[in-house]
Amino acid sequence: MHIIEGIMAGTVHGREILAVGMAATAAGTALGLYKMDHERIPQVGVLSSAFFVASLIHVPLGPTSEHLVLGGLMGLVLGWAAFPAILVALLLQAVFFSFGGLTTLGLNTLIMALPAVCCHYLFRRAACSHREPVVFAAGFAAGATAIALAGLLNAAALVAAGESFRELGPLVLLCHPPIALVEGLITGSVVVLLRKVRPEVLEAPLLVPAAKEVLHG
Amino acid sequence: MIRHASPFAPVHARSAFVGRVDPRLRIVAAVALSVLVALADRFAVLGSALAVSVLGLALSGLPWRVVLRRLLPLNAVMLLLLLVLPLTSGGTPWGRLGPLEFSWEGLWLGVAIALKGNAIVLVLLALLGSVDATTLGHALSHLRVPDKLTHLLLFTVRYLDVLHREYLRLRAAMKVRGFRPRMNRHTYRTFGYLVGMLLVRSFDRSERIAAAMKCRGFRGRFYMLDHFVFSRRDVPFGLTSLAVLLVLALMEWT
Numbered sequence: 001m002h003i004i005e006g007i008m009a010g011t012v013h014g015r016e017i018l019a020v021g022m023a024a025t026a027a028g029t030a031l032g033l034y035k036m037d038h039e040r041i042p043q044v045g046v047l048s049s050a051f052f053v054a055s056l057i058h059v060p061l062g063p064t065s066e067h068l069v070l071g072g073l074m075g076l077v078l079g080w081a082a083f084p085a086i087l088v089a090l091l092l093q094a095v096f097f098s099f100g101g102l103t104t105l106g107l108n109t110l111i112m113a114l115p116a117v118c119c120h121y122l123f124r125r126a127a128c129s130h131r132e133p134v135v136f137a138a139g140f141a142a143g144a145t146a147i148a149l150a151g152l153l154n155a156a157a158l159v160a161a162g163e164s165f166r167e168l169g170p171l172v173l174l175c176h177p178p179i180a181l182v183e184g185l186i187t188g189s190v191v192v193l194l195r196k197v198r199p200e201v202l203e204a205p206l207l208v209p210a211a212k213e214v215l216h217g
Numbered sequence: 218m219i220r221h222a223s224p225f226a227p228v229h230a231r232s233a234f235v236g237r238v239d240p241r242l243r244i245v246a247a248v249a250l251s252v253l254v255a256l257a258d259r260f261a262v263l264g265s266a267l268a269v270s271v272l273g274l275a276l277s278g279l280p281w282r283v284v285l286r287r288l289l290p291l292n293a294v295m296l297l298l299l300l301v302l303p304l305t306s307g308g309t310p311w312g313r314l315g316p317l318e319f320s321w322e323g324l325w326l327g328v329a330i331a332l333k334g335n336a337i338v339l340v341l342l343a344l345l346g347s348v349d350a351t352t353l354g355h356a357l358s359h360l361r362v363p364d365k366l367t368h369l370l371l372f373t374v375r376y377l378d379v380l381h382r383e384y385l386r387l388r389a390a391m392k393v394r395g396f397r398p399r400m401n402r403h404t405y406r407t408f409g410y411l412v413g414m415l416l417v418r419s420f421d422r423s424e425r426i427a428a429a430m431k432c433r434g435f436r437g438r439f440y441m442l443d444h445f446v447f448s449r450r451d452v453p454f455g456l457t458s459l460a461v462l463l464v465l466a467l468m469e470w471t
Contacts, residue, residue, distance in 0.1 A: 004294050006334025009255035010326055018255065033365045038437030041365060042430060045372020046380075046423035047416065052373065053380045054412045056224075059405065060398045070412065077416070088370045092377075095345055095353065096225055098287040101337035102251040164306040164326055182405060189409025190416070198417045 003108055003154060005101040007165075014161035021107030021157075025087060028113055032083035044078060047201075048085035052092065059182060066179055071150060072142030073187050075116030076127055077201055082116040083109065107157065115149035127191055128204040135195055135207060136188040143187025144180040151176035225377045228283050230347035235277040238454045239445050240356035243344040246458040251337045253465055262469045263332040269461055270336050273343035284342060291334055299327040350374035355441050368439060376419070383418055387411055 008014035036044055051074055058065040074082045087109045093099045100108060119142040126138035155169035195207035230236050235243070254266045274284060303311075306323030313319065345353065351374060358367040391411065398404050 004291065004334060005337050006295075006330045006332075007298065009333050009337075010330040015255065029366065030363075033363055036365065038365075038435075039427065041368050041437070042372060042427040043420070043423040045369050046376050046419045046426065048369065049373045049376040050380050050415050050419035052377060053384050054415060056381075057384075057408065057412070059408050060400045062400065068408075068412070073412075084366055084369050085373075088366070088373050091370070092225075092350065092373065094341060095348070095350070098291070098338050098342055098346075101334070101341050102248055103255040103337055164302050164323055167305045168301070185402070185405040186409040186412065189406045190413040193410050193413035194416065197413070198420055201416060201420045 002100060003104055003111065003157060005104050008107065008157065008161055009103060011162035011164070017157050017161055018103060018107050021104075021110045023106075025083065025106040025109040025113070028080070028083035028110070028117070029087055032080040032085075035079070036081045036084070040081070044081045044085060047077060048074075048089060051085065052089050055089070059186070061178055061182055066182065068186065069112070069147065069150075069179075069183060070143070070187065070190075071112050071116045072119045072123075072144070072146035072183065073139075073190055075119035075146060076124060076139070076142050076191065078116075079120045080117055082120070083113045086113045086116070111150050111153045111157070112146075114153065115146040118149060119146050127195075127202060130205070130207065132192060132207060132210070136192050139188035139191030140184040142184075142191070144184030147176055147180035147183045151180070223378050224381070225350070225374075228279055228346055230278040235273065235344060235454070236347050237450055239447055239451045240345075240348055240352055241360055241445055242447070242451055242455055242458075243348070244353075244356055244360060246454075246462075247340050247344040249462055250340050250458070250465075253462060253469075254333055254336045254340075257333075257465070257469045258329075259469055260329070260332070262465050263329060263336065265468070266465060267332055267336040267339070269465075270339035270343055274339055277343045277347060279342065279346050284339075287342065288335065288338065291338060292331070295327075295331040295334060298330060299324070302327040302330075356445065358439075358441060359445060364438070368437075371439065376422070379422075380415065380419055384411075384415055387414060 008018050051070055054068055054070055057068050059068060071082075071086075074085060078085055087105070090100065090105055090108055090112075094101060094105065122145065123138045123142040126134055127142070129135050129138065151173055155173045158165040158172060159169035191202070192207070194201050195204060196209055199206045250266065250270075254263065257263055257266070303319040303321075303323035304317055306320045306326060308320040308322035310318045311321050311324070348356075351371065354367050354371040354374065357370065358364065388411070391407065396407060398408075
């Protein structure tokens with residue numbers, strides 16, 4: 001998920017990829033900022049703060065636990081604003097927790113934000129559906145796709161960086177399916193809840209709960 | 218009342234040589250040194266850069282225990298890379314274990330990556346580890362980072378702690394009702410609702426904030442209260458950083 005500091009700077013191609021990542025992130029962030037008018041800054045700021053806090057949640061996964069990423073959900077809720085939101089979150093992570101340094105900031109933002117924006121375009125319509133299973137499926141697809149795409153981008157960056165990393169790419173890919181599954185299930189539930197409780201977050205109509213429904217199932 | 222230690226508070230630094238330097242200067246120095254380390258190839262340069270960042274760390278007065286704990290995850294991966302890269306790189310072998318061949322090229326690549334990664338992370342920690350996030354936002358704003366981006370940063374920082382407390386409250390409520398995370402559908406749905414409620418409460422909070430700001434005439438501009446002044450105190454740090462950068466660049470490209 002995260003490309004670790006130093007590894008891409010080890011080879012010439014890796015450095016080129018870092019530069020491409022920085023440029024692409026700069027472009028994406030500029031577009032995200034352009035599309036976000038001043039009225040929405042408090043909203044996007046507080047929501048990205050919430051996403052940051054949510055990413056500290058560890059969910060059990062087999063013998064270990066994984067922390068949430070929620071890229072798909074960020075895409076659905078924030079759209080292009082996911083770029084600046086993720087950039088800020090990663091910068092804060094680097095400063096507060098020393099996860100990653102300054103040179104990987106661009107590439108890591110791209111790896112997470114591009115799938116998020118893709119999910120926005122792919123699954124927003126379905127997430128606004130009036131049928132609960134469709135809404136859940138859209139959330140699941142967004143959560144899982146964001147992780148899968150991020151894994152693919154991550155692996156592709158490693159493979160393109162040089163001969164020595166060629167075997168690492170598939171290794172990185174291998175650990176993503178279970179995470180994608182868990183993220184999908186959680187994102188699905190989140191989207192259903194949001195549609196029933198506060199559909200404005202998704203700028204969608206209220207999903208009327210079925211008769212006699214208990215929300216915790 | 219829930220006891221709460223904020224995970225987002227900046228690390229407390231004991232001495233403050235680096236802490237007193239103009240944050241703008243520190244940001245510029247950290248970026249410049251990180252880029253130089255990323256571009257450098259010679260081991261002398263990488264080793265010196267690591268030494269410089271360790272020295273900076275000593276001057277920043279950050280407690281070593283915190284530093285080591287933060288470096289642990291990075292170096293766990295680095296160790297793994299040092300084991301894997303000699304196998305995958307190919308080239309002149311220096312040893313074999315059954316069918317496995319360890320190459321010099323891979324080993325050197327691993328060492329270079331470990332040096333680079335540690336140097337880049339340490340520079341950031343030494344120069345900006347003790348800065349508080351609001352100051353960081355203001356400094357970035359003075360460095361001509363787009364207003365909207367710094368506003369976003371300041372908002373995110375402002376509510377991290379508030380929302381983290383909100384999260385802990387929701388978690389406590391779950392615990393009181395006997396929730397224990399396992400690997401099943403119920404757990405994932407419950408976590409989904411937890412995240413959902415966190416978002417709902419954040420959204421409501423942001424509406425109130427936006428309304429309050431509008432009441433007070435917000436027009437998309439924050440008036441910065443921290444105006445940094447480049448003072449005589451900053452000259453030694455600035456000159457030293459510049460000298461270090463020049464020497465390292467000369468070592469690499471001559």
